[in-house]
Amino acid sequence: MYLPGKSIESIDILSARLHQLTEALLEGFPLDEETLTLENIDDLYQHFNTDQLFLITDGMIHISHEGQNLIGFDEGDLIGVNRAFNLPSPTFRVDEFVEVKIIDRDAFLRHVYSDKRRQHYWSHFLSCQNSMLLYQVTLLSKNQEKTIAGFQNYQIGDVIIKEGDEAEHVYTIISGEADVFSNDIKVGSVSEDEVFGAMAVFTGEKRSATVIAKTACTVMAVPQNEFVNLIEAQPQAAVNLIENLARRITIMNQQFIDKQQ
Numbered sequence: 001m002y003l004p005g006k007s008i009e010s011i012d013i014l015s016a017r018l019h020q021l022t023e024a025l026l027e028g029f030p031l032d033e034e035t036l037t038l039e040n041i042d043d044l045y046q047h048f049n050t051d052q053l054f055l056i057t058d059g060m061i062h063i064s065h066e067g068q069n070l071i072g073f074d075e076g077d078l079i080g081v082n083r084a085f086n087l088p089s090p091t092f093r094v095d096e097f098v099e100v101k102i103i104d105r106d107a108f109l110r111h112v113y114s115d116k117r118r119q120h121y122w123s124h125f126l127s128c129q130n131s132m133l134l135y136q137v138t139l140l141s142k143n144q145e146k147t148i149a150g151f152q153n154y155q156i157g158d159v160i161i162k163e164g165d166e167a168e169h170v171y172t173i174i175s176g177e178a179d180v181f182s183n184d185i186k187v188g189s190v191s192e193d194e195v196f197g198a199m200a201v202f203t204g205e206k207r208s209a210t211v212i213a214k215t216a217c218t219v220m221a222v223p224q225n226e227f228v229n230l231i232e233a234q235p236q237a238a239v240n241l242i243e244n245l246a247r248r249i250t251i252m253n254q255q256f257i258d259k260q261q
Contacts, residue, residue, distance in 0.1 A: 021125040044092035059098030154213040167200030176217030
């Protein structure tokens with residue numbers, strides 16, 4: 001079993017352990033010598049009985065949802081375990097050439113429960129598989145919180161946000177630099193990778209400052225509701241935002257002190 005995306009050591013260890021446990025569970029079990037070839041099947045269990053498990057000997061079978069492959073099973077993986085307990089099961093999809101051995105569910109379970117050691121392996125197998133599935137659910141939940149940002153380009157002198165306007169977006173400077181004005185007085189600047197316009201989102205008040213492009217700028221704009229979701233899902237984003245705000249407050253305090261001197 002594997003999860004799409006970047007390889008993660010803990011997941012690789014779990015996957016290897018699942019293969020080992022599958023081999024231990026099938027030790028002494030009479031597998032058919034012949035293999036079955038499958039190809040281009042949208043829903044495996046629309047073509048086979050629910051009392052059948054599948055041991056993949058070549059190729060890959062995916063758990064699929066709305067046409068998207070979420071989890072992959074490859075050589076050495078045993079699939080259809082949910083069906084062994086008549087539980088709701090996801091859709092298994094075969095995109096390309098796959099070879100499998102069909103295993104009768106009841107015969108397999110009798111084999112497992114006839115030996116205490118195999119019972120232990122079976123419990124461990126279910127725990128490892130559950131851990132991987134939960135991990136993938138976590139990844140998918142995080143991905144759902146990722147916002148679709150809009151990118152906007154500004155020329156020198158263009159107003160990015162205006163004091164007194166309603167706060168609908170939070171912005172990040174991707175490239176360029178902008179100046180910040182309050183009551184037509186320059187109170188700071190915004191550089192690359194800095195977040196601005198967030199304060200009004202949290203307070204619910206109107207914009208407290210105007211931001212004007214000092215150079216040609218590319219800006220990423222995130223709708224306020226999606227920004228709040230992003231902060232909740234990615235705490236590091238909140239840390240970065242707090243650091244930016246603290247730095248600006250320090251600069252503004254110093255500017256105020258300099259004017260009093």
